[in-house]
Amino acid sequence: MIGRLSSRLRxxxxxxxxxxxxxxxxxxxxxxxxxMSSKEIPLERSSPSRGATVEKSVAEGEHEALGRxxxxxxxxxxxxxxxxxxxxxxxxxxxxxxxxxxxxSFQSVDMINPAVWVGWKNYQKVFSDPLFGVAWHNTxxxxxxxxxxxxxxxxxxxxxxxxxRHARALFRLxxxxxxxxxxxxxxxxxxxxxxxDFGLINALLKAVHxxxxxWLENQSTALPALVVVATWGAxxxxxxxxxxxxxxxxxxxxxxxxxxxxxxxxxxxxxxxPTIRPIMLLMLVLQIIATMQVFTExxxxxxxxxxxxxxxxxxLIYRYTFxxxxxxxxxxxxxxxxxxxxxxxxxxxRMTSRLMExx
Numbered sequence: 001m002i003g004r005l006s007s008r009l010r011x012x013x014x015x016x017x018x019x020x021x022x023x024x025x026x027x028x029x030x031x032x033x034x035x036m037s038s039k040e041i042p043l044e045r046s047s048p049s050r051g052a053t054v055e056k057s058v059a060e061g062e063h064e065a066l067g068r069x070x071x072x073x074x075x076x077x078x079x080x081x082x083x084x085x086x087x088x089x090x091x092x093x094x095x096x097x098x099x100x101x102x103x104x105s106f107q108s109v110d111m112i113n114p115a116v117w118v119g120w121k122n123y124q125k126v127f128s129d130p131l132f133g134v135a136w137h138n139t140x141x142x143x144x145x146x147x148x149x150x151x152x153x154x155x156x157x158x159x160x161x162x163x164x165r166h167a168r169a170l171f172r173l174x175x176x177x178x179x180x181x182x183x184x185x186x187x188x189x190x191x192x193x194x195x196x197d198f199g200l201i202n203a204l205l206k207a208v209h210x211x212x213x214x215w216l217e218n219q220s221t222a223l224p225a226l227v228v229v230a231t232w233g234a235x236x237x238x239x240x241x242x243x244x245x246x247x248x249x250x251x252x253x254x255x256x257x258x259x260x261x262x263x264x265x266x267x268x269x270x271x272x273x274p275t276i277r278p279i280m281l282l283m284l285v286l287q288i289i290a291t292m293q294v295f296t297e298x299x300x301x302x303x304x305x306x307x308x309x310x311x312x313x314x315x316l317i318y319r320y321t322f323x324x325x326x327x328x329x330x331x332x333x334x335x336x337x338x339x340x341x342x343x344x345x346x347x348x349x350r351m352t353s354r355l356m357e358x359x
Contacts, residue, residue, distance in 0.1 A: 098338075104331035111327070122332040132333075134308050135316040138223060139292055142312065145224055146291040150231040150238075151284060157235065158242030159268060172243070176236035186233040187300035191216075194225060194301075216302055219309040226297045226310060234290075238283060245279040246272065278351070285348040289341055313337050 105122055107115040126132055161171050178186065193200045194215040202212030215225045249272060257267045273280075295314040298304060304311040304319075313333065320330035 101331045101334050104328055105335045107328055109327040110325060118328065122328040123336075125326075126329050126332045126336070129329075131308065131311060131316055135311050135313045138308075138310060139294070139312045142223060142227060142294055143288060143291040145227040146230060146294075147284070147287065149227055150235065150291070151287055153231055154235045154238035155242055155280070157239045158246060159272065161239075162243060162246045163264065172240070175239055178233050179236040181233070183233060183296045184300060186229065187297055190225075190229045190232070191301050217306055219306055222302055222306060222309045226294075226301060229297050229301065230291070230294065238287075241279065241283065242276065245276040249275045282348065282351055285344055285351065289344050289348070292337075292341060 104115075106117060106119060108118045108121075109115045157175055161168055161175075164171065181189075196202060196212065196214050196217065199212075199215075201215070205212050213221065215221050253271050253275075254267055257271055262270070293314060294312055295318070298310040298312055299315055299318070302310045304315045314337075317330050317333050317337075320326045320333065
């Protein structure tokens with residue numbers, strides 16, 4: 001009996017034996033199982049929902065951005081269509097020549113044969129040209145004279161007219177009239193005034209028993225004579241800008257200064273000039289940019305003479321282009337002038353941005 005019972009117990013499946021042992025009070029060791037951490041369960045369950053949330057937010061952001069873009073285009077489409085012809089003309093006549101000139105400065109071009117890439121050879125020829133230094137010296141000298149006369153004269157005229165009580169409009173018109181004349185007309189007018197034989201200036205000097213001069217034929221007086229022409233022709237517009245700036249000076253400051261017993265010079269020095277100083281700095285930079293591009297006066301009146309005394313950078317570019325047919329060298333010199341003027345242009349932009357921030 002015992003043997004048969006034991007054999008039956010051996011033949012029973014393992015699951016039943018375990019159940020009997022548990023039911024009979026035997027304690028079996030626990031079956032080892034892998035327990036999942038609390039961090040793994042939320043990741044597996046929440047990753048699909050979180051991904052869907054992210055995709056939904058991205059889709060909503062794209063939809064919102066697309067809506068704003070459509071709204072912006074709808075509101076400004078008409079304005080951009082009106083600007084399109086102007087931008088096309090500006091690109092055609094400004095941006096395209098700039099890019100083409102930069103490319104030509106590295107090429108040998110004769111307008112007959114195909115252009116040949118020569119690298120920095122054009123720049124080397126320009127720097128080795130004896131007229132390069134002469135042209136830059138005359139241009140900088142002209143700029144210095146123009147700042148000495150052409151910068152102070154309009155400011156003085158503006159201060160004088162601003163202090164007038166009567167006939168202010170008449171003097172504004174009188175000083176602005178030369179600006180209305182074409183530059184070529186102004187040049188021929190002063191060419192007659194400077195004439196050594198029958199010019200008005202020598203005639204007036206002879207009338208007061210003073211000797212006349214060879215204003216345009218003398219190397220020492222030719223360049224200052226051109227500065228007078230340029231100043232006379234452009235001072236009116238600069239004067240109007242200064243007059244507009246003077247209107248912005250508070251009248252209460254002048255009244256307080258008069259109560260303190262300040263005279264006219266003290267009011268100008270301590271009130272007027274400090275108030276319009278930002279405008280004066282802007283006009284200074286603009287005048288440097290304009291005078292370094294002087295061409296009409298020396299080309300029309302003296303032609304760069306006498307003995308290259310009025311040779312400027314733009315006249316040298318003109319000679320390279322139309323007399324020597326050296327288009328690569330002319331482009332190289334133009335790029336050099338562009339880089340020099342770009343420095344002053346950046347200064348001007350920086351100053352204007354500061355003025356806008358101050359306002």
